[in-house]
Each structure stands twice: as structure tokens, then as C-alpha cells.
Amino acid sequence: MKKTFVEMLKAGESVDDIFVARGKQLAHKKDGAPYLTLSLVDRTGDMKAVVWEHVQAISKTFAAGDYVRVKGKVTEYKGTLQLVVRHLEPADPDQVDARDFLPATERDVDQMLDRLIQISQAVQNEHLSRLLAAFFEDPAFVDLFKMAPAAKKMHHAYLGGLLEHTLSIVRLIQAISTHYKGIDTDLLLTGGILHDIGKVHEFSYETHIDYSDAGRLLNHIVIGVEMLEKKIATLHDFPDELALVLKHLIVSHHGLRDFGSPEPPKTLEAIILNYLDELDAKVTAVRTFIEAEDPDAPWTSYHRVLERFFFKGKADNSSTVEGHRSEAKEGRKL
């Protein structure tokens, strides 16, 4: 079990643990002698490393992206820490827990899944109820669904992020399900649970999170409809129109063609799902961004994708004892 994490390391310390190797590069000193530079990565960050000895021999034993066991000492060079590697050998992927190397949700994954299944059991429409059961009783799907991130960057970009985002959406649907009459709550809940299932195949998330081939070539919307169609095909008598409006929830949940939806929302349920999805993605992205910044500064740095600074405030604006915003950094409550 991994004990030493990048973020803990200080100049002068010795290291003997497993990391993901990245950015492997062979170079030469002025005297022509080779040396090797690389990055050592785990879920807490990355650190430059350099191999001065046995360079060729060590270099042959691993490729960029591999897990490696590294022994060495942390030094400081021009103000940044750097590990001088004494020993390096490949590590067996089966012996490592991917969650040590990739950022992961802070919530309990099994508990979130239980919660989602419990909510899905409240769906009264028999067809939808059986469809959800078919997904949750499919162990291959469930394994991926528990691990998958919801994005490469921006929001929920960590293991378990998809499940966390899905549960959040579903709970928002519950919260407002009685607000508008004329909404098919069963349909909306089912759509909420399934809207992003394509993401289990859109990303690869072994030693780092990236798009998969299918993700880049097909998009999770198309993948999701395929997955839904296959599952529906295993059920008896699933009504055609119900399949259509359910697929439409997946197809249209990005709202605009420009955001990847081949068709915009054309049912009330699709409109609601689209806004709740955007709300959850945006709020979570901004909260994640705020939390990674200096807690004392009133403004964040500039957010390149959202193209603005965010304001956290200087003052405690509350004049009551309880101070509402004071709980802000405890994380989201599920």
C-alpha cells in the first residue's frame, strides 16, 4: 500500500514507493554522459526526477505511463523540489490501487451507489423500473459506473466523479419534482440516472484520465444511446415511444448543437434535465476552482475556460450569529 505521496515530500527526505512515470526524456551532459529526466505522479501531484547513474539500463525497464517503484532522495533545484533517483524498477499494476494515483471522489462510492439504487427503486413505471434494475444488476456496467470520472477537466474530473454527478442531478430532480405539474417524474429520474452513462466508455482511467478512442470518435451522447438501446433490447415489450423520449433525454441533454447535442430539448423533461445538468456542472466546476485557490484572497485567479474571475468576498456579510457562509468549506452535502 502506497504511503508516500508527492504532496508530502520535503527536501532532504528519502523516498521508496510507487509512482506513475511520465515525461521520460533522455538527455546528455556537456561531457556527453547521458541522464534521464521524468515526472513522478500520484493523485496528490507530480515531481521532477532525474537519474544520473545506470541510465541506459534503467531506461530500458519502463515506458512513460508505467507504474514504477522508485528509491531516491528529494533535493531542491532552483526553488523546486526534484528527486534524485537511486533505483527504479517497474511495479506490477495488479499490486496497486488506481485510486492512489488518480484523483478520486472524497465520498464513499458504495454508499453513493446504494443511495442511487434506492432512489431508482421509487420509479413506479414498470418499464423504466425494470430498465434501471437491468443496469444496476449488470456487474460490468456497475464496476465502470463506480470508477468513471465525469470529465477530463473542469468538473468531477476524478474517479467516482460520474457517480457523484449523477447522484447530485438525481437529487436535484427529486427536490423540484413536485414544482411543475405535468412532468413525468419517473421519466425524468430515469433520464437523470442514465444521461451520462456513455461516459463510462468515453474516458480511459487506468493510470491517468483521458478520452478513450470511442470517446473522441463517437462522443458519450452517441455511446450512451447505444448502451441504452442494447439494454432495452433485453427487456420485453418496452414501449417504442418511451424508448424514444428516454433516448431523447440523452441526445438533448447538452442543450445546443454547439455543445454536442444533435437535437435540442423538445420535451419538458428534456428542458429540465438540460438546465439541472448545466447547473450542477457549472456550480461544481466553480467550487472546485475556488477551493484550489488561496482561501484568503477575495477573488480567484482568472478562469480561462469560463473567462472570468470569481468573487469569494472579503467580509462576513452575515449579521447573525450563525453566519451562513461559514460552512462553505465543508464540502457539498449529499
Next chain:
Amino acid sequence: MKKTFVEMLKAGESVDDIFVARGKQLAHKKDGAPYLTLSLVDRTGDMKAVVWEHVQAISKTFAAGDYVRVKGKVTEYKGTLQLVVRHLEPADPDQVDARDFLPATERDVDQMLDRLIQISQAVQNEHLSRLLAAFFEDPAFVDLFKMAPAAKKMHHAYLGGLLEHTLSIVRLIQAISTHYKGIDTDLLLTGGILHDIGKVHEFSYETHIDYSDAGRLLNHIVIGVEMLEKKIATLHDFPDELALVLKHLIVSHHGLRDFGSPEPPKTLEAIILNYLDELDAKVTAVRTFIEAEDPDAPWTSYHRVLERFFFKGKADNSSTVEGHRSEAKEGRKL
């Protein structure tokens, strides 16, 4: 009190009631004799009318836009109903109830207002609490706030629409207020209540709903900030930063510059308010559109602004006894 409404009229009936006169136009028959055509409008619709006799005398007594008392008979001409006017005289605006002539909310306005005030009393931040009280204790504001529409077209485009939309937003805020930690609920609720107050001056809504001069020249966002600033100026020690983030909720609630917000949302509260506002506006616009169409057709006609058809479905997709969507036409529950 008005008893005869346009939508009730049938060919052959006699009419003696008050309407708004519109589209007044003087024309001539082939023999040179003048006649007058106009539209008679009330909240249920409009009907063509024609004056064949005493044309000049009648024409002098009123202008387009006036309330008029009309006596005459309904006829059918080329498949549409037309009122042949026998007598027409101006009506005293003080004797009429504007809600008979303009479309109005189907909800009880006083009840909605009570509900909103009650919610506002749950705000614990003293400054915000006193600010809201200052608005609700201002009879000139309250009178307008109870009457104003929320739009000229699209959504809540009727008397009381602003109040209805505001209450809906505030209840959505309540529904999700515990979902994300770190949100200043008092601030968000206050922003929800005040975000559209500029609309009380953006529209004119005496004999018909249209933009006011101020509405077209300044926009309700700018008007709203002015109103808020004036009210704050009447309070003691209202904190500067609190005033700033509250104004920001008004400034940014349209989300994008392209939609009229000079600055985009830069606080978590502003992001949430923006999405809930869009959600409520869009859902209400689509529901209104769907309800105005043939209830038996699976698709609506083409919506020119939203650029799509909407699907209402052919089948009853539910397989349970209760049938969720069956309540769809009872209207929204507050």
C-alpha cells in the same frame, strides 16, 4: 362589471359591453360613403368590428387604445366573426378593471404575495431582512409588483406574471438551498425576490402590455439596480460588500452579455440564480405554448423563437394505475 367576453361571442348575438378599441381605420365604400373598422379587445381575445352609420360622429369620440362601450350585433363574414356596431361611446377608465382587458394570472395575487412575504421573513441576515421589509412595506412598489407582467411575450406575459415568476424562482431556491454547501441562502433568496423588480417599470400595462420608454431605453436590469440602490440608501449601515453582491445578482442574472447582463455571474449564488431563472422562464414558456395548441396532436406547431417543435407524445407511457403525466393540464402547483 364586464360580463361579455370576446371568446364567448357567437354569430347572431347582441353585445352591450366595454372593450379596448384598437386598429381604428377609416375607409370608403365604392360609392364614396365612409365606414370605420376597428378591433375590440379584452383579455380573452379580439374581434373585428365595423361601423356603417354615424361614422364621422362616432369616429371623433375615441382614439385607438381607449376603452369604449359598444352596442351591436355579431355577424359572420368570410368565415370569421365581425361585430356590426350600432352604438359606440368612450368608457371611463376608472370604472373598469384592467384585469378584464389584459390577460392575467390564474392564481390569487394576494395569496401569492403573502406567500412571498412569508418566505422573505425567514431570511435571517438582518440587513437583507430589513431590506426586504422595506420593499414589501412600500405600497407604491407593492401595487406595481402585484400587477406587472414578467414579459411582453414568451413566459408569464400577463398581469401578475412577475409575482408568479418571482414566487416560482424563490420556491426553487428553497427546494435546492440545502443541496450545495457554501451557498449564502439568505443572499440567494433575497436576490431571487429582487432579481426582476426592474420589470415593474420596464413594462406599461394599462390597456395592453408593452415596453415602457424606460424599459426600452434602460433595460430592467439597470432599472432594478437603481431601485435597489434607492431602497438601500434608506437603511442604516447596509454593508457595502453586501450591497455589491446583491446588485451583482441583478446585474448578472441573464448569464451572458448577449442576453443583456453587463457582467456574467461571478459568485456561486449568481450562477445558481441564473440557471433557475432560465429554467423557470423556459419551462413556463414551453408549457404556455403547449397549452395553447391542439391537445390531441403529438407535436406542437413550430416555435419561432425557440426554433423547434415540441413533443407531447402520443401514448400514455405510464404502466401504473396513477399515470403521472395525467395531471399535466391542471396547471402548476405553487
Next chain:
Amino acid sequence: MKKTFVEMLKAGESVDDIFVARGKQLAHKKDGAPYLTLSLVDRTGDMKAVVWEHVQAISKTFAAGDYVRVKGKVTEYKGTLQLVVRHLEPADPDQVDARDFLPATERDVDQMLDRLIQISQAVQNEHLSRLLAAFFEDPAFVDLFKMAPAAKKMHHAYLGGLLEHTLSIVRLIQAISTHYKGIDTDLLLTGGILHDIGKVHEFSYETHIDYSDAGRLLNHIVIGVEMLEKKIATLHDFPDELALVLKHLIVSHHGLRDFGSPEPPKTLEAIILNYLDELDAKVTAVRTFIEAEDPDAPWTSYHRVLERFFFKGKADNSSTVEGHRSEAKEGRKL
């Protein structure tokens, strides 16, 4: 078999044939007597019709959209022709040939299909070859593929249009297949044949051409991927990556998200297919538009979708005997 077509009709003639009834509307004359107006449609156009007698009885026997047998006489009213109906009764849909009522390709459908199959047999990749065979040996698919239009408006908006467009694309691929090295011609040809298959379900084309429910809710891109996936599932050992790049050809063939492709072209084959598809669609749309206009005018009228006038020229620019452009109106050569 239908003999009388709308475009042949002249004032004074008697009619006894089958048409599609549209725009059915009940109205009343000044004396209160009812009459019925409708449009009679076939593939050559539409004509107003009016029923003065037995109005209620006739009205009950048919709905808008039905095939009806009509007897009556053509008259002229305010400069346009109008049929005065003497007799009208529903016609049995099984007794009619849809191609009499909907615009259809001028080419021989079976010949086009043979040609396409012949081209598909030149595909040497075994997997792709077997996949194409599976489609062309599926009679349900082939029946739809021979009938489907390629669009509701703009280009190939007639029965057989999809086949005509597909064949055109495939022949363009053949024409340039040796131009760039490094292109997988088999893949590109297969993608060309299958890129629009989703259109067989995107449209309904019984008595008129319109989008189907699935077409509006899912888009032919999503439908096409589903159809492809299902057919691949019936084959042995179809390689995963080959399935992926083939689906990508469907997913990306509109080029931009804004035009409905969830992902843009990311392979050389996808880039080529995208441009050839646009080329064929645009050229055909403009040629169709030009041919429907006054042949002697140098400019067409304004094209609302493409937002311009098109120039056909005043002069015969050729100075040679053969005059290249002289063949222009003979139609496209396959």
C-alpha cells in the same frame, strides 16, 4: 392507376381521380350555410377545392391527410384555379401508388440500387464487404432505402432521393479515390454508402414527406449509428476499431457540431466524406432551385436558406461549336 394530375388541370375540365386531401376547413357563408375548403395534392402540385353541397356528410367521411377520390369541375376564381367538388369519398391506401402523390426521383430506382450494390461488391475488406452484404440482403432495409427521401426540403427532397444522393456520393468517392494516397478506399466507400442510412427512419413518407418522431427526437446521425451497431452485432468478429472508425464516419459527416455532428471529422476519410456530402447536397439544392425558376432570367429569385441570388448567365459564353453549358438542363448523369 392515377391519370389526372394537378399540373394538367385547366379551367372548365371535369375531374375524377384520387388525391391527398389537406388543409380541410369548415366555414360559413353569410347566410349561415356551411361549406368546406381543402387542398387536393399529388406529386405535381396542389389545388384549392371547395364543397358547397352535402357538406356535413362529406366532411365526416375523411380527415386531412387521407387519400380521397374526388369528382368535380375546375373553375377559376380571382385568377387561380379551384375545383368545385361534386363528390368526395375516401380511397383505399392499398390501392394507390405513393409515388403518384409524392415527388419522386426521375431515375430508375432499381437500376440505381443495382449500381450501388455492384460498387459495394468491389469492396475488398472482408468485414466491410460482409457488412454491406448484410444490409443489401435485408429486405426491410432495402424497401425503405429505395423509397426514402434525403431531406424534407432543399436537396433530394423526394422519394428515392436518399438512394440518388448516396449513389452520387459513392461515385464521387470513386472518382477521387486514387487522388490522395493513404486513404482507406474500402472504408470510405462503405462510409459513403451508409452515412445517411438513418434517414430511412428520420422521415415519414407515406402521403407526404415530413420528419418522423424518431427523426425529430434523435436525428438521423444517432439513428444511423444504432442501425449500424445492430447490423454489426449480427456479424462474426467484426473488428472493434473498424466499427469505431466506420461509426465515426456517420457521427462526423456533418462536419461541425453546429450542423449536428457531435464530433468533427478526425480521420482523413471522415474529412473527405464530409466535403463530398456537402458538395453533393449544395450543388443539388442549387440545381433544383435553378431548374424551378424562369429559364430565361439571368438570376434566380432570392434563396432564403442560402441567402443569395444565383446567377445563370445571360450570354452563351462558349465560343466553340459544342457549347458546354448547352447540356445543362438534361439533368445529372449518373
Next chain:
Amino acid sequence: MKKTFVEMLKAGESVDDIFVARGKQLAHKKDGAPYLTLSLVDRTGDMKAVVWEHVQAISKTFAAGDYVRVKGKVTEYKGTLQLVVRHLEPADPDQVDARDFLPATERDVDQMLDRLIQISQAVQNEHLSRLLAAFFEDPAFVDLFKMAPAAKKMHHAYLGGLLEHTLSIVRLIQAISTHYKGIDTDLLLTGGILHDIGKVHEFSYETHIDYSDAGRLLNHIVIGVEMLEKKIATLHDFPDELALVLKHLIVSHHGLRDFGSPEPPKTLEAIILNYLDELDAKVTAVRTFIEAEDPDAPWTSYHRVLERFFFKGKADNSSTVEGHRSEAKEGRKL
């Protein structure tokens, strides 16, 4: 009074003067000893500085952004100058002139203000005349108005820039005021003077120029309308419509929603103000950019915001003795 400015410094010189400290960063040498790097900034530029001795003690005495008195020697390191600091202590902000540390207009601020007041006195409309007087007799406003920049980057991004830009606009208005009939010159002049007043609060400009909280959260358009409304409230009988069209000049002066105006120009005066504002901003931005570049190169470098290179020419195109462009670098004439 500051005598040594960054742009004068040469390798080998001694320094003893006040600067703004920025980018303060603590680092460690290989041997573990700490050192401090920072930037020393004044209105002429910035220079790297390094503290090798008494690092901890010195570091505690100041924060980034502070004024500091620095003693040390200029050295050259890898081709750039660097100050080796021997002594560093905080300086009293009240003893410094902000204009030594921030870029400032090259014009005489009081003279520009006099000129503007003189022009404002030509306004004949009593209400507008009294309004302008109220602003220019408000010392708090005048103090800020004389100091404020007109932008953070791009154009007039220096102390006094707002006044310079305002005077330029007003003189352009005068220059073309007789060109179009039907223009209310008094209104246009007043709008020109007041259009950007919100900028006095949109920026902070003590030790460096940046957006203020109010600037980022409200935008100078909204701030400007608030300021105008408050001043109008102090006057008797200011006509409502005049207030409206004047506020509209502020609201609409960016021309498009996309540029931050909630409503586009809807009066002739607003259209003119919008174009003159853009003209002055763009010409000044490009002139500033050109002047900062190599005077002998025919083209500037690439302008990232305006997305182009600008051409200054190679030849002296004039064939007359006087050579019009020869005066180009003397700066703008007021």
C-alpha cells in the same frame, strides 16, 4: 521626491529610491540558504531584484504591493538587469506621489479639466448645465475624475486617461456637432462628458491599475447610471425624459450587448456617441501600440486583441515639402 526610475538604470549603478514591490517570492539555494526575489516597479517599467542577506528579517517588513525604499546595486544576469538589494524597508504611502509609480498621461491634468469645464459651460440647456456644474463642483468626484485611467489595458490605461479620453470625445463631438441637423448638441455633449464616469469606481489605481470589486461585479455602465441618478436627485425639477435619454447614452455607449451595453443605441445622439467612443478608443489603442514598437520597422508585431499586424509604412509617401506624416510622433494635439 523620486529621482531614480527603472528605465534609467544601468549595470553597475547604485540605487537608493522608492519602488512598488511585486512578485515577492522566497526560494532556497542548493545549500538550503534562503533568498528572496521580487520585482521593483515604477511608472517606467520593472526590474528583477534579489535579496541574498538578512532574508527573513527583510521579508517580514513588507508585502507584495507595498511601497519600499531600496538600496542596492544593478548587475546583469543572463542578459537582463537585476538589482542586488542591500537594504529594503517599507515606505510611507503618504510620502509618495502615485504618478511616479503608475503610468500617467503626458498632458497637464488641470489644464485638461479646465478645458472640459469650459466646454461644459457652453451647454445652454439649463437642466444639463446645472447637472454638469453639480459634477464639477463635487470635489470628491473631481479628485477621482482627474486620476482615473480609462482602461486596464489597451487605451488610455494610465492615470489621467479617463479625463484625456473624455476630453477627446467631447472635442470630436464639437467638431462634428454642426454636421448633422436634428441632433441635440447639448444632450450629446453632456452624454460625452458623463458616458464613462462609472470608470472612476470601476478601477482601483493606488499602487497599480486593476479592476475594483465594483468594477468586476457591476461594470462601469451600471455604476455610471447610479452616479448620474444620485446627482440628478440633488437637482430641482430635472425632466424625467431628459434623465432617461441621458442615462440611455451611458447604457448604450458600447453599442452592442456583446460589448456590455444592456440596450443598443436608440437615439441619434446615442448612435453618434457610440461611434465616436469606439473611434477614439481604437485609434488611441493602435497609436499606443505603434509607439511602443520599433520605429523603423514597417509593420508592428502582432496585436493579440485586435488580431492583426499594423502597417506604418516604409516610404515617406508625401511628395510635398511639408510631409504630413512627419509630425506623427509628436503626440496628439488637444
Next chain:
Amino acid sequence: MKKTFVEMLKAGESVDDIFVARGKQLAHKKDGAPYLTLSLVDRTGDMKAVVWEHVQAISKTFAAGDYVRVKGKVTEYKGTLQLVVRHLEPADPDQVDARDFLPATERDVDQMLDRLIQISQAVQNEHLSRLLAAFFEDPAFVDLFKMAPAAKKMHHAYLGGLLEHTLSIVRLIQAISTHYKGIDTDLLLTGGILHDIGKVHEFSYETHIDYSDAGRLLNHIVIGVEMLEKKIATLHDFPDELALVLKHLIVSHHGLRDFGSPEPPKTLEAIILNYLDELDAKVTAVRTFIEAEDPDAPWTSYHRVLERFFFKGKADNSSTVEGHRSEAKEGRKL
């Protein structure tokens, strides 16, 4: 010489004068008898006309777009005037003055031209001075330049409009030419005079104003550069770079690619010309629009291209005796 204009005609009057015939259409009465409808157009408007007798004979003598001498009587039909034609024959185009049939500038064309030439003579750069002389001494160019409109719709869309717009731009350039230093006034003035010369060929303006073939296929920017290049080729030793920056003024004067400029303004002179051109076009378009509307209404109707209503005001905002806006309807002063 034409004496009777469409806008003067009243029901009952006899007409005997020349008009442009448009919208010629042959129709049939219920009894099968043919009749002819057309529009009679002159610079003051258009009127429906109908030929009941000698229909075929009259129809053969003219085509739509021809000048025709018409005799007949004005009648009123369904509230609009209509001319019942008794006699109609083609008129000799050489006998008519196009300005009677097309809207034309209200200014004196020769006076405007003199003014422009006079200004051009102030250009001191010999090359530019000789270039301008070459244009103004070219009678074929001058004839077209005096007649051409500046647009088909929107602004200066009448005979002489190009000259009027050009003179306005040049006078604006003069008004601000001393405002910014470093501007080559000679170059800017020459560019102002020549920027739209391509419009003399972009439009046809014989019996009505429309785009010419060259206008639609090449755009006046490209045509203008060609015209300039040809004129420069007739001069000795015109400097290459001067030709380049002058052509650039034409190429870039629409500011953005989206508005038809292949390159954006890249010199200070080009930036200024672009804004003054937009200013003059927009102000003139809006003034023309305002003047065509009800002078008493505070708002215009909706302007479809500019997508807004324009505000003319209700009140006389001036509090001085002279009332600045009172001159508004006297037209622009040159």
C-alpha cells in the same frame, strides 16, 4: 415633362402621364375574360392599376420594367386607390428624366460635386492630387458618380446618394483631421473620396435601383480597387506603397470580413475611415427611417435590419428659448 406623380393622385381624378410599369400579371374573370393587373411606379410611390379592355393588345406592347404612357381614372377599391387604365402605350426612355421615376437626393448634385472637387484640390500630395484630378476629369466616371445611389436600401438609397454620402464623409474627415496627430490627411481625404467608387458599377439605376451583375458577383470593394488600379496605371511614377495603402483604404473600409472587407483596417487612416463610414451610414439610415414615420409618435416602428425601435421623444427637453432639436426636420446641412 412628367407632371402627375403617384403621391398626388386622389380617387376620381383622370391621369395622363408616364410611369414605370411593374408586376404585370394576366388573370381571368369568372366568365373567362382576361384582364391585366400591374403597378405604376414613379419616385413618389406606386399604385395598383388594372386593364379591363383590349387586354391582349395592350399586354403585347410592353414588358415589366418599361416606361409606359397611361391614361385612365383613379378609383378606390377596398380602401386602396387603383387606376382603371383606358389607354397604355410604351414611352420612349430617351424622352424621360430618370429622376422623375427614381427617388433622388434633395440636394443640388452639381453643387455637391463642385464642393467635393474643391476639397480635393486642397490635397497637397502631388500623386494623390493628380489621381483625384484624373477621376474628376473623366466624364464617363463623373456622369455615373453624380447619378449612383449609395445603397439599394437602408441609407442614401436614391440617385445622387453616393455623391451625398461621399461628400458627407469627406467633410467629417475635414472636421476631425486636426484631432489626431500622425494622420496622413491627404491620404485619408483621398481614401474618403474614393472609398465607394465601386458603387457606380455595383448598382443599376435606370428604371429602378438594384444590384448589377458585377455588383452581385464581385462586390463594390473589388470593383473599386480595379477602378483605382486602372486610373493609377495612367499616371506616371505613382509610388507603389502609396497605391497599396490607398487600395487598403477601399479594401478595409467595411471593417470586418463579416461585412465584406477581405482584410480589416491595418493603418490609422483605415481605422478612421471605417468608423466615419459606419457613422454616416448608420446616422443617415436612422434619420431616413425616422423621417418616414409618424412625426408625433415618440417611438418609430420596429426597424427589421437594425432590430430595434428608435426613440424620438415626447417632450421638448430644451429649457432654452432657442430649442436645439427644433431644427431637426430641416434636413442635413452640408
Next chain:
Amino acid sequence: MKKTFVEMLKAGESVDDIFVARGKQLAHKKDGAPYLTLSLVDRTGDMKAVVWEHVQAISKTFAAGDYVRVKGKVTEYKGTLQLVVRHLEPADPDQVDARDFLPATERDVDQMLDRLIQISQAVQNEHLSRLLAAFFEDPAFVDLFKMAPAAKKMHHAYLGGLLEHTLSIVRLIQAISTHYKGIDTDLLLTGGILHDIGKVHEFSYETHIDYSDAGRLLNHIVIGVEMLEKKIATLHDFPDELALVLKHLIVSHHGLRDFGSPEPPKTLEAIILNYLDELDAKVTAVRTFIEAEDPDAPWTSYHRVLERFFFKGKADNSSTVEGHRSEAKEGRKL
């Protein structure tokens, strides 16, 4: 003749050859001694170089952009190669072959030109035939046409690239010329040959490829029309309309105003030319990008302009012996 190219150089080797000098920069060592850094460039790449001795003397003899003869030794510094210069003197531009210093097509330029001329001789329209002959018999034009690149970046950005791109387009036109009837093949071929001729003056391509003054100020579309107009002026009786539609092919070949075409395609020939031009440019750009990347990686790196990764595939998807894609790296076949 140049023998040593940058891409061949290895640490330790001696160099004595000609390069283009770039990025010349004078700096100082800690001890104050000056040294000179520069880049040495040829068609295969660039290498850092440093002059430690005789710095001032050497520096005076050349300017950035000059050809220089360099003697020195290749060393390695921080992992990159660097030439330590012992001797440096300017080289005579007349003694060098520009193609050694700029990237150039791999095809035989004369052969490509012969091929293009041969195709142009198949044009039967006498006017077009004589026009093409006039271009190909103009040695000044032909010299530039053989050298010019087709772009600065992206596609065919090397000497001979314009000719290569033009030949490719013309061959595509030939390949599909019989596909659509009604196309004037002679016109389309001539347009294909001439569409980009303006590029011979849009770029400068002596010691490096960049935009020329004319290119930046006028755009190759405008330059091309000028060149065409001048050549047409040398011919007898070239028909006006033919000149117009031919110029239109140049004017519109970028398809949209946003891409630099002042008018969009308005003839069938223009539509086809636009798509084939885009197809060739895009395919070539992507192929060039793919070939510059790691041949074994399934995906390219991110393409910043086209904003995506490109997929080359992992598997050999072919199941046939011949393996179509296997020829992929042999380059395009003409």
C-alpha cells in the same frame, strides 16, 4: 552548393556552410563581456548558435535575415544542440539556391507545370484558352508561380506549394467534371488554375516565407482579380460576362465572407470550386500534420487551428492481403 543541413548535425561535428541567420541578439556575461546568440536556419530546421569571440566585429557584418557562411562546432547544452561559432561572414545571395533554405515541394516543379499546361490546353473555349496561354507565356508570372508557397502555415506552406495545390485542384475538377451535367467545365478548369494566382504576390519567399505588404493589406483574392483583369485587358474581345463569372470564381472561392470572400459562391462552378479548394487544403493540412508526428501513436497531438486530435488507428483494419492503408506514407500521387 550547400551540403550540410541542420537536421543532419550531431554533437561534436564541425560545420562550414551557409545558413540564414535569425534572432540575432547581443548579450553580456557576468563579467560584462559581450556575446552573440542567433539561430541558423535552413529548410531542414534551425539550430541555436553562439559567438563568444570577436563579437562586435562579427556582429557588424550581418543583419538578421541574411545569408551567412558559418564555421564552428556543434555542442550540446542542456539537452539541445548548439553551434559554437568560430567564424561568420555574410554570403552572397546570388550564390545560394533559395530551395536549400526554405522548405520546398518534393515533386518536380517543371513536371508539375508541364502537366498543368497540358491540362489547360484541353480547354476548348477560345477566350479562356487564350487567357491561360497568356498567363503561361508570361515568364515573370511563371517564375513566381513555380516558386510561390500556397500558405504561410497549415497546407502547402513551402516553395512550389502553390503549383502543387493548383495542380491537385485541377485534377480533382477533371475527376468529377462529368459527374454533374450543366457545369461549364472550361470555366471551372480555368477558375481552378487561376483561383489562387494572387498568392504569388501575397507572400514573400526569399529567405523565409511570410506575408508581403500587399498580401497583408489587400489579400490574395483582391490581388488575383487585379492580375486577371490586367491579363484580360491584353486580349481581344474577351466577353464581359465571361470575365465577370471568372473573376467571381476568384472572389468567392473562400466560400464565406468570414473566410475572406467578399461575395459567396453564386454560380454552380463557384460552389464546386469552393468545396474542392477546402477539401484539398484540409486534407493536405491534416496529412502534413499527421506525417510530422510519431508514426506509431494512434492519435496525433492536438491541432490548435483545427481544434482536435486526429486518429491514425492502432490496428491494420484490412483483412485482405493488399492492405489499402499500407501505402499511406508514400505521399500523394499526382
